[in-house]
Amino acid sequence: MNTKDRILQAALALxxxxxxxxxxxxxxxxxxxxxxxxxxxxxxxTEDIIQALFGQLTASYDQIVQDIAQHSIQTxxxxxxxxxxxxxxxxxxxxxxxxFVELASWIPSIREAYQQLISKREKEFSHLFNNLAHNGVxxxxxxxxxxxxxxxxxxxxxDFWISANELTDQLRGEEALAVYREDVLSIxxxxxx
Amino acid sequence: MNTKDRILQAALALxxxxxxxxxxxxxxxxxxxxxxxxxxxxxxxTEDIIQALFGQLTASYDQIVQDIAQHSIQTxxxxxxxxxxxxxxxxxxxxxxxxFVELASWIPSIREAYQQLISKREKEFSHLFNNLAHNGVxxxxxxxxxxxxxxxxxxxxxDFWISANELTDQLRGEEALAVYREDVLSIxxxxxx
DNA sequence: TCAAATTTAGAACAATTGTTCTAAAATCAA
DNA sequence: TTGATTTTAGAACAATTGTTCTAAATTTGA
Numbered sequence: 014m015n016t017k018d019r020i021l022q023a024a025l026a027l028x029x030x031x032x033x034x035x036x037x038x039x040x041x042x043x044x045x046x047x048x049x050x051x052x053x054x055x056x057x058x059t060e061d062i063i064q065a066l067f068g069q070l071t072a073s074y075d076q077i078v079q080d081i082a083q084h085s086i087q088t089x090x091x092x093x094x095x096x097x098x099x100x101x102x103x104x105x106x107x108x109x110x111x112x113f114v115e116l117a118s119w120i121p122s123i124r125e126a127y128q129q130l131i132s133k134r135e136k137e138f139s140h141l142f143n144n145l146a147h148n149g150v151x152x153x154x155x156x157x158x159x160x161x162x163x164x165x166x167x168x169x170x171x172d173f174w175i176s177a178n179e180l181t182d183q184l185r186g187e188e189a190l191a192v193y194r195e196d197v198l199s200i201x202x203x204x205x206x
Numbered sequence: 207m208n209t210k211d212r213i214l215q216a217a218l219a220l221x222x223x224x225x226x227x228x229x230x231x232x233x234x235x236x237x238x239x240x241x242x243x244x245x246x247x248x249x250x251x252t253e254d255i256i257q258a259l260f261g262q263l264t265a266s267y268d269q270i271v272q273d274i275a276q277h278s279i280q281t282x283x284x285x286x287x288x289x290x291x292x293x294x295x296x297x298x299x300x301x302x303x304x305x306f307v308e309l310a311s312w313i314p315s316i317r318e319a320y321q322q323l324i325s326k327r328e329k330e331f332s333h334l335f336n337n338l339a340h341n342g343v344x345x346x347x348x349x350x351x352x353x354x355x356x357x358x359x360x361x362x363x364x365d366f367w368i369s370a371n372e373l374t375d376q377l378r379g380e381e382a383l384a385v386y387r388e389d390v391l392s393i394x395x396x397x398x399x
Numbered sequence: 400t401c402a403a404a405t406t407t408a409g410a411a412c413a414a415t416t417g418t419t420c421t422a423a424a425a426t427c428a429a
Numbered sequence: 430t431t432g433a434t435t436t437t438a439g440a441a442c443a444a445t446t447g448t449t450c451t452a453a454a455t456t457t458g459a
Contacts, residue, residue, distance in 0.1 A: 016436080034308055037416060048438040053418060055436090114304045114372045115227055127373060162392040165370075166359070172373070173366035177358075179307045180320060180365070199355040203396035209406080230446060241408040246448060248406090 017055045019045055021069070024062050028108035033115075038062075060120050067116075067123050070106045071130055077102065078137050086141055087148045093194065100193050103175055110175050131168070138164050152204050166200050210248045212238055214262070217255050221301035226308075231255075253313050256302075260309070260316050263299045264323055270295065271330050279334055280341045286387065288334075293386050296368055303368050324361070331357045345397050359393050 014022070023045040027036045038059055042052040056062045077098055086092055103110055117124040142160055145151035155163075174193055178184055184192055207215070216238040220229045231252055235245040249255045270291055279285055296303055310317040335353055338344035348356075367386055371377055377385055 032308055032311055034312065038418085039416075049417085050419080050421095050439065051437050057418080059417070111307045112305075114369050115225055115308075117373055118225055119227065124373075131374060159392075159395075162389065165389060166392070168374075169362055169366060169370050173362060173369060176307050176366060176369075177362050180310055180317075181324060181361075196355065196358060199352075199359070202352075231448085232446075242447085243409065243449080243451095244407050250448080252447070 016047065016051065020047075020052055020055055021062065021065055025066055025106070025108075028063075028066075029106075033063075033108055033112050063116065064120055064122055066106065067109060067120075067126060070102065070109060071126055073102050073105075074099075074130065075133075078133060081137065081141075085144050087144055087150075089150065092141075092145075092198075096194050096197050097190060099171065100190055103171065104189070107175055110172055111179065113172065134168065134171075135164060138167060149206060151201075152206055155204055163200060163204070167197065170197055170200070209240065209244065213240075213245055213248055214255065214258055218259055218299070218301075221256075221259075222299075226256075226301055226305050256309060257313055257315055259299065260302060260313075260319060263295065263302060264319055266295050266298075267292075267323065268326075271326060274330065274334075278337050280337055280343075282343065285334075285338070285391075289387050289390050290383060292364065293383055296364065297382070300368055303365060304372065306365065327361065327364075328357060331360060342399060344394075345399055348397055356393060356397070360390065363390055363393070 020041065024036070024041045027041055027044060031040075038052055038056075039049050041062075042049045056065070077095070081095060086095055109116060113127075117127060139160065142151065142155070142163070146153045146155070170193075174196060178189060178192075182192070213234065217229070217234045220234055220237060224233075231245055231249075232242050234255075235242045249258070270288070274288060279288055302309060306320075310320060332353065335344065335348070335356070339346045339348070363386075367389060371382060371385075375385070
């Protein structure tokens, strides 16, 4: 792996572990055994590192969305699989979700990229709902305003479940995934057939 | 108002407006026209300021809970009133909710105080549910595991709605309150009679 | 009123941070 | 091989930050 990617890797690990507050470019450099000068040769500004990591996140998310579009979700098992893979993504880029608001106000391009992500997800979710309704998993008498509220709830869980978990139970790995899955599904429960 | 309280007031305003990342003790001092030395005479460390503000938050919340305990919620209108006053509290201490995880890991006493807040809220919510069920507003066939999930959803909304709003619509004032109210109530909708 | 306690201003300090600069080392391309 | 390009190390810089220190001003209380 080249230095640029190694920097991103080291930065991600440190941001996730120590939090963006205490991690500096010097920390990242010393953690991976290179000089600060070298780090700033590859990333002139600290924001550039975070911006690149956010780019990785959106790229991975795009991949998931694309996979769904090709092979659309029709059963509960497939829904589980989707939930699992999106949770994995959130966990991988924990620090972004934990500091989302701060990052968005600090780095404008992140706010813009998030807006695009949102509209992509909105389409994806309404697609998902329609699919599940069409296959009889879901009730068909759900109004569009209600569907909108469900989407809002799903967004809230996707974006902030990891923060809530950090404040309360601090579950990790499989245990965390199980509860996350349950929490996401509990939104659907009242509307299942 | 004495200097100590004025510092807290100025700090709260700045943290809410600029975010904890860019606000320093010097900023707070110059914003209110006192010297840095004076500020640190009243609050030796920056954490002490944030800790005091968090104390204000929990104290205000305790007040709300106490009011409810005395005059318990039985109608939808009273539920609205409760939602409104808790939203007001969240909005007043925005920065805490926006940086909750970071603050909790930075200042251990905040994490501890939050744990206590959580258990207080859990009791309060189950009380609320039972009241509403008893008064026929709510269905009575809701299992305790389901109730637990509802509580989790309510916590997620209470603690992170303001963050989600910041990332997306950035609603303010009355408009924000209206949507918040709607989002909280939409959790109850499937279980109303 | 006057001495003691409290509050305040502002200089000063040490540590840290993001970033730049320079020169050396490594890699590449012909 | 050799000359150019890229990568790297590490010193250096300027700005900032939290905090401390000292002395002056203000308030308090008897």
